[in-house]
Amino acid sequence: MLSKKTKYGLKALTYIARCKGEDPVQVSAIAKSEQIPQKFLESILLTLRKAGVLGSKKGKHGGYYLRKEPSEILMTEVMRVLEGPIAMVPCVSLNYYEKCDDCPDEHACSVHRLMIEVRDSTLKVFRNTTLADLSSK
């Protein structure tokens, strides 16, 4: 299941990408437009900023803005920041690899091999999709 955090984060990024202006976009505006609890959204945007996807400006007339062009923001990056590993099991994760307690031999594990296929097919989608794709119409 996709977490609300990720869902809200994606919607917020889409919203910001559509605000083509130079001015930073405020949390309150996004929360209202996308029906997201404002305080929750604050923490999500903070995460995205700390990960380098968003930049921010504090104080009056402050807000968030994209650090790159929408067409350069890949879903692989966004999904990893918001949702964590793309793989369904740590033992097939490229960025968060961890050995299973149970499996004596990974390569002999039937689940392992299946999950590699799933990971690869999901990665293909995320590598092939940018924020520009999400925000276009």
Next chain:
Amino acid sequence: MLSKKTKYGLKALTYIARCKGEDPVQVSAIAKSEQIPQKFLESILLTLRKAGVLGSKKGKHGGYYLRKEPSEILMTEVMRVLEGPIAMVPCVSLNYYEKCDDCPDEHACSVHRLMIEVRDSTLKVFRNTTLADLSSK
């Protein structure tokens, strides 16, 4: 994340598929070989039986057996029984569709469109993989 339930279930099915004999396979044997807590495994196999994937025989010399040939048991079926919907959000689920509270217009939702792609690519893997593939080698 893949739940332990699903992981254990897949391993158990693989184990049963590899026991080519006619006799039913006992929970205790699977639990021991695959390092799965026996009581937990019991409940998982029960779920698979109720879903029609496994058959069972009670009493002494009882156990579980496959209801179909491994090559006829698709991952779509197994994953739906064990893990639930394949889609990451209910609004793109084929078998468990549900409208989002927030989205006024599904087709305009950027998350929706992305998740359809993910669902389709994952489905392709699961539709193309059977228990025979898992248990071979």
Next chain:
DNA sequence: TGTAATTCCTATTAAATCGATAGGATTAAT
């Protein structure tokens, strides 16, 4: 017929995660 071995069923629990909220500290524009 009785005993052992097995699945079947329900309930409970401990821990983790998720979604959301609270309350204020900090910063910047006017």
Next chain:
DNA sequence: ATTAATCCTATCGATTTAATAGGAATTACA
């Protein structure tokens, strides 16, 4: 100064997950 915004930490309640407990029902077979 005042106002409006991000930033930060802590907490809470609900849900889900993984596992355990305890026994009922069924079957083989001595």
